Amino acid sequence: xxxxxxxxxxxxxxxxxxxxxxxxxxxxxxxxxxxxxxxxxxxxxxxxxxxxxxxxxxxxxxxxxxxxxxxxxxxxxxxxxxxxxxxxxxxxxxxxxxxxxxxxxxxxxxxxxxxxxxxxxxxxxxxxxxxxxxxxxxxxxxxxxxxxxxxx
Amino acid sequence: xxxxxxxxxxxxxxxxxxxxxxxxxxxxxxxxxxxxxxxxxxxxxxxxxxxxxxxxxxxxxxxxxxxxxxxxxxxxxxxxxxxxxxxxxxxxxxxxxxxxxxxxxxxxxxxxxxxxxxxxxxxxxxxxxxxxxxxxxxxxxxxxxxxxxxxxxxxxxxxxxxxxxxxxxxxxxxxxxxxxxxxxxxxxxxxxxxxxxxxxxxxxxxxxxxxxxxxxxxxxxxxxxxxxxxxxxxxxxxxxxxxxxxxxxxxxxxxxxxxxxxxxxxxxxxxxxxxxxxxxxxxxxxxxxxxxxxxxxxxxxxxxxxxxxxxxxxxxxxxxxxxxxxxxxxxxxxxxxxxxxxxxxxxxxxxxxxxxxxxxxxxxxxxxxxxxxxxxxxxxxxxxxxxxxxxxxxxxxxxxxxxxxxxxxxxxxxxxxxxxxxxxxxxxxxxxxxxxxxxxxxxxxxxxxxxxxxxxxxxxxxxxxxxxxxxxxxxxxxxxxxxxxxxxxxxxxxxxxxxxxxxxxxxxxxxxxxxxx
Numbered sequence: 311x312x313x314x315x316x317x318x319x320x321x322x323x324x325x326x327x328x329x330x331x332x333x334x335x336x337x338x339x340x341x342x343x344x345x346x347x348x349x350x351x352x353x354x355x356x357x358x359x360x361x362x363x364x365x366x367x368x369x370x371x372x373x374x375x376x377x378x379x380x381x382x383x384x385x386x387x388x389x390x391x392x393x394x395x396x397x398x399x400x401x402x403x404x405x406x407x408x409x410x411x412x413x414x415x416x417x418x419x420x421x422x423x424x425x426x427x428x429x430x431x432x433x434x435x436x437x438x439x440x441x442x443x444x445x446x447x448x449x450x451x452x453x454x455x456x457x458x459x460x461x462x
Numbered sequence: 463x464x465x466x467x468x469x470x471x472x473x474x475x476x477x478x479x480x481x482x483x484x485x486x487x488x489x490x491x492x493x494x495x496x497x498x499x500x501x502x503x504x505x506x507x508x509x510x511x512x513x514x515x516x517x518x519x520x521x522x523x524x525x526x527x528x529x530x531x532x533x534x535x536x537x538x539x540x541x542x543x544x545x546x547x548x549x550x551x552x553x554x555x556x557x558x559x560x561x562x563x564x565x566x567x568x569x570x571x572x573x574x575x576x577x578x579x580x581x582x583x584x585x586x587x588x589x590x591x592x593x594x595x596x597x598x599x600x601x602x603x604x605x606x607x608x609x610x611x612x613x614x615x616x617x618x619x620x621x622x623x624x625x626x627x628x629x630x631x632x633x634x635x636x637x638x639x640x641x642x643x644x645x646x647x648x649x650x651x652x653x654x655x656x657x658x659x660x661x662x663x664x665x666x667x668x669x670x671x672x673x674x675x676x677x678x679x680x681x682x683x684x685x686x687x688x689x690x691x692x693x694x695x696x697x698x699x700x701x702x703x704x705x706x707x708x709x710x711x712x713x714x715x716x717x718x719x720x721x722x723x724x725x726x727x728x729x730x731x732x733x734x735x736x737x738x739x740x741x742x743x744x745x746x747x748x749x750x751x752x753x754x755x756x757x758x759x760x761x762x763x764x765x766x767x768x769x770x771x772x773x774x775x776x777x778x779x780x781x782x783x784x785x786x787x788x789x790x791x792x793x794x795x796x797x798x799x800x801x802x803x804x805x806x807x808x809x810x811x812x813x814x815x816x817x818x819x820x821x822x823x824x825x826x827x828x829x830x831x832x833x834x835x836x837x838x839x840x841x842x843x844x845x846x847x848x849x850x851x852x853x854x855x856x857x858x859x860x861x862x863x864x865x866x867x868x869x870x871x872x873x874x875x876x877x878x879x880x881x882x883x884x885x886x887x888x889x890x891x892x893x894x895x896x897x898x899x900x901x902x903x904x905x906x907x908x909x910x911x912x913x914x915x916x917x918x919x920x921x922x923x924x925x926x927x928x929x930x931x932x933x934x935x936x937x938x939x940x941x942x943x944x945x946x947x948x949x950x951x952x953x954x955x956x957x958x959x960x961x962x963x964x965x966x967x968x969x970x971x972x973x974x975x976x977x978x979x
Contacts, residue, residue: 323761325761325764325765326760329760329764329765329768332768408756408757408760429756429757430796431759431760431792431793432763432789433763433764433766433768433789434767
């Protein structure tokens with residue numbers, strides 16, 4: 311199993327997954343993409359537990375694209391779990407959702423989200439958003455060094 | 463405290479006073495009457511006795527005189543003394559004396575030897591016939607006359623001791639009677655007190671209790687008598703019963719009012735809860751719309767786009783046209799959902815009122831619109847606007863909508879003029895206006911102007927979702943103001959609005975004049 315995860319896409323709708331992967335493929339970013347279909351699976355992957363217990367904690371996802379409306383564990387709870395654990399809180403999390411609700415925005419930033427993006431309806435705009443997100447977080451941005459994941 | 467009140471417990475000492483007054487009055491009346499009667503009786507007795515004594519003395523002196531005529535004529539001293547001695551029968555006669563024609567003592571008598579010194583030796587020769595009352599005695603003189611010739615004078619001294627003893631006896635009886643009458647009066651007073659004073663005292667005590675405690679259940683114990691006091695107590699009790707009944711009515715009315723108030727409050731609470739629930743539902747709905755309606759739209763657009771890209775070579779021109787229509791449709795619907803959500807969000811947003819200078823807001827909006835107007839030349843005529851209390855962010859949305867409409871509906875004009883200003887209404891309050899020289903609209907359709915999704919122009923002429931003016935109206939209503947428009951086809955349009963959001967100020971009634979159309 312390939313341990314390396316560039317982008318962890320947390321999204322329940324297969325159409326949206328397909329469109330997102332398509333957009334990422336355009337930008338040659340689709341290779342390192344892993345998809346979690348609900349909040350629980352996302353947490354299993356991030357915290358290397360359950361079916362993903364054999365994953366290595368030392369190579370966390372470089373970017374998590376997180377939808378808010380998710381089955382089982384909801385997006386904000388996933389964000390909360392990641393940002394409240396010292397082993398995972400340095401992972402950049404970008405919320406990508408249809409909602410622009412103020413309370414979602416407020417709550418997300420309170421928990422410590424790194425960016426909040428509303429998915430545009432237009433596919434052209436969606437493409438450019440995904441492209442810029444990938445470019446920024448995986449190329450321009452300096453990823454957190456391993457000391458940032460210090461469990462102490 | 464309730465029930466009959468008896469006695470004078472806790473009452474002021476009115477009871478004693480009344481009783482005393484009653485006793486005093488009885489004593490005074492009876493004593494007065496007795497004193498007057500006693501005095502009159504004794505005076506009468508004194509006068510009558512004096513008259514009787516005077517008559518008696520005159521008769522005795524006359525008798526002595528007649529019996530002594532011969533003794534005087536014959537100078538028979540012994541015979542004269544003998545006839546005087548007959549006076550011994552009357553023990554009230556202290557002394558008696560017979561005088562000669564010259565006033566010299568001829569014969570004398572004294573009831574007791576020691577009285578002899580009181581007998582005058584000589585009297586006036588011309589002593590008149592009189593009866594004189596002294597302090598302790600009465601003196602009677604009587605001339606002895608025979609054959610028209612004065613022979614001498616008889617002098618009797620009568621003791622009044624018996625008369626005074628009689629009077630003293632009468633006085634004693636009177637005093638005893640007065641004493642008895644005082645005792646009787648006191649007894650009568652205490653009996654009267656039971657009849658008059660006690661009911662009055664009970665009434666007074668009850669009245670005092672009622673006035674102090676406002677307890678109208680108090681009743682005065684009824685007396686057995688049917689006199690005025692019994693009636694008085696019955697009337698008093700009746701009066702208390704009436705007051706009590708009225709009090710009950712008032713209390714019942716009050717409790718009814720209170721109950722109604724509580725019901726009303728309950729109903730308000732219920733309605734508020736219902737409203738809150740409705741608001742929550744609406745919120746959930748908009749949230750759901752925001753997320754759930756946009757997601758499929760995005761998919762339609764995404765896959766239509768992919769279809770165009772990936773299968774470009776297999777699609778005829780017509781197919782590509784259809785795809786373009788699909789994509790435009792999704793764009794429009796996306797915009798519609800966004801506008802609708804913004805409108806819904808406004809409904810939930812709390813208005814944050816601040817004193818706001820409107821002029822910079824209008825300038826900012828106009829500048830932004832000028833930049834986006836694709837090089838159109840717009841003649842902005844911005845008058846200075848007053849400072850008002852409003853939510854600046856929301857009022858900026860109002861001006862953005864009104865000014866962008868003005869820009870939109872003047873796009874076919876060679877010369878665009880947009881005017882923003884404020885006039886004053888009858889009450890001196892500012893009425894803001896935005897006026898353009900655009901295509902305008904027929905007032906026939908003015909009532910549709912502020913409804914959501916209502917459009918007065920064809921989509922191919924002027925783009926738009928029909929949400930802008932609905933948003934404006936909602937914001938103005940949140941500011942307790944009114945918004946209306948005046949226009950005619952091809953004659954430009956004027957939009958007016960008022961703001962009345964002073965903290966604490968009631969809603970101003972501008973609707974009669976500027977009802978939203």
